[in-house]
Amino acid sequence: MNSFAIHAGSMFDGFASSGPVTVYVRGDRIVRVDRSGALPADNTEVIDLGSRACLLPGLIDTHIHLAFDAGPNPVTSLAATSDADLLAQMRAAARSALHAGITTVRDLGDRNYLSLTLVEELAEHPEQGPEILAAGPPLTTPRGHCHFFGGEVEGTEALRAAVRERHARGCAVIKIMASGGMMTPESVPPHASQYGLEDLRTVVDEAHRLGLPVAAHAHGVQAIRDALEAGVDSLEHVSFLSADGVKADPALIEAIVESNTFASVTAGLDPSVPIDRSKGMGARGQTIFSTYGTLQKVGAKVVIGSDAGIGPVKPHNVLPHGVADLVREGVTPIDALISATSLAAQLCRVEGRKGRIIGGADADLLAVNGDPVKDPAALLDVRAVFRAGIRVR
Structure with missing residues (x-):
């Protein structure tokens, strides 16, 4: 030893x-x-x-996608890649994160539970990647956001069964797409809800019964409100999108602060890569970042989930830039570091160990x-x- x-x-x-x-x-x-x-x-x-x-x-990234290649068309690349090649790609992404000092990640969406295969490999060879807390294919509506991962499900019993399947396979967290998203044109818009309050409650109740936390992808204001009321453990992105733009509701922010729910904010961009402002990273993106700073400063439990893998500005080692992003929004450096270490460990249920x-x-x-x-x-x-x-x- x-x-x-x-x-x-x-x-x-x-x-x-x-x-x-x-x-x-x-x-x-x-x-x-x-x-x-x-x-x-x-x-x-x-x-x-x-x-x-x-x-x-070691830093903790609370939202990463090892199955996305951080290229200009990650969804197209995913569809064209076999499981064997995808697993090799995920191994390389994991190594990239580790070498940046990111020693724990939550993988919040993969195909065919490949992240669980990687979990088993890294248990034998931890020096090859971070500890992975995997969600498997995220729960989404038919043709909903990220349906290409294979997690399409609707109806109360089907949702309960999907949670049970992920628990049985060894997933560490349940991911549900409460709202639409930006990478799936055929889904509802990012500000619109995919699942209503009762569906979200069904998933939370079943997951909590089995001892699993729930991470809700929630861009839209109503999706954030419903996910919070349902008792999810983390709100992913928490962008406060509406049909008219970004509208941070002060009452909803206060409700987040008063809850036990974490805000997993999507921070971290590679500054060496030009930003594609057509994908919401211009003025709207800056408004969202300002809201992240507000959440932190008013006392919400803010952690950093980089969403690494979704494009060239999001390589799998990007989390350290997310710490700097929060500081630029007025968060103290020590609070930003806490968000990427001890507080993230609390969300991920590895507190004391990580x-x-x-x-x-x-x-x-x-x-x-x-x-x-x-x-x-x-x-x-x-x-x-x-x-x-x-x-x-």
Whole structure:
């Protein structure tokens, strides 16, 4: 069993920052955190990352699609790719995320439950990718948003059966498309609802009975309202779209703040890729980003789900840019880091094991050059990545 210590000039432990630190690792777990920063007095192997290095918990992306290739036409590419080739593509996407310091992801939509195959592979070889919390094919209406993943279902009993199937297969979360979406022209518009309140309640009740959380894709105001009332665990995108544009309802924002529901905001764009403003990433996109900042500042439980894979601006390693996006909207860097670590772990039901640096937690760690609490751009200057106690970068 491997045993070593990591020394760094500073640490963000998932909640707060501190000075020099030495973290002791045995096997795949953290066994001790010495906040004095003293080096071990015995012959323990030391990985000294230097005084400029900051050690953080591995980042958590709460919304990713490993099955999308982050190309200009991901849906077309998906349809043209065999399951064997798609799985190989997903392996590469997982490695890309891991090497950026993203050590846990929620995969919220795949085809034929391929993400569960990857889950099994990574259980044997964790150094090859992040821990994946998979939803399998998302629940959607016939010809509804992302129907091409194979999760079309309608009617109370069919919805219950679909939840049970995903539980039986080993999925970690249920994903439902409460509203239409931007990648499926044949679905209803993104601001329109696909499922009503009673259908959403059916899914939430069955999932919670089986111990699974529910993530609701919800762009439209009514879809957000219904999903919140149904008791979903996370609102994905939470864009407040209406037929007339973006309309953030203050009363609905307050209801989100007062609820137990997380807002999984879609942040993170690769700045090196030109933005296609025809797909809502211009003025409307900026209004949505401003709403994300408002949600965070008024006390909503905001986490960052990059939606990685859906286009060239969304490569699978894009999450660190999402932290910077929140900061640009007035969120403090430390709160943005919390959103991508300890708070995300709480949503994903891996709290205590992921998203923090403490004895007993998984040895999933990221080291960067610089201080991300002062400048989130430091997250892009990766010094080292550890997954399950194995250094992968």
